[in-house]
Amino acid sequence: MATIESDEAALQGQAEIWRFMFSFADSMALKSAVELRIADIIHSHGGAITLSQIASCIDGGSGASSPDITTLARIMRFLVRRKIFTVHHPADGGDPVYDLTHSSRWLLHGSEQTLAPMILMENHPLLTAPWHCFSRCVKEGGIAFKKAHGREIWDLASENPEFNRLFNDGMACTAKIVTRAILSGYKEGLSSIGSLVDVGGGTGSLISEIVKAYPHIKGFNFDLQHVVSAAPPYDGVCHIGGDMFQAIPNADAVIMKVRY
Incomplete structure (x- = not known):
């Protein structure tokens, strides 16, 4: 009996390793769905x-x-298995039909609440390459992105307009998602300030939504110069380029959103 249980455990362990080994297929299939x-x-x-x-x-x-x-x-077939889409097989033997799920609605490009830009960003070769450098980081120390590309992500973005746009779009879509929570959960705090600076604010989507909801707030969108240079104009928001490790604009309050 013990031998049987041991064999079953070993097989289960092997199955788990196979699952982890090919888990990258999930994100690649998701990326293809967004691209198509x-x-x-x-x-x-x-x-x-x-x-x-x-x-x-x-x-x-x-x-x-x-x-x-x-x-x-x-x-x-793969994405249906992952419950990203659904499939229905008609009783009359007609062709199967595919439909959206609550998950795939997050892949819509034109939606206010979408993760499509983030999916494209995170699965771009420039951002997947650093994952191959983890063992080097353990052995040598250092930052995985710099190991892969020879420079920091901010330096690469400043030199590569296409990647800069991709990165900014990814950050902007996640900012829209968290904005609703901020506006609904911090009403008292936002009502009591006259100026607010978003440090690392990207192209300004988060601070612009806050200022739109609270027009009395003077908003400052602060990020690296190559980032804010691509930012669109927003009423009540001033874009300022600079390095947050050197200095940030003066304001009544500061907001910082982490990358994810």
């Missing part, structure tokens, strides 16, 4: 649609061939 705008396609249709209908709406770019239905089917 699958959730947007289903949402714009207004209801469940077939695989062929999804494929017909995928933009392959100029000169590109038709989407590979077989590959798309595999991705959708």
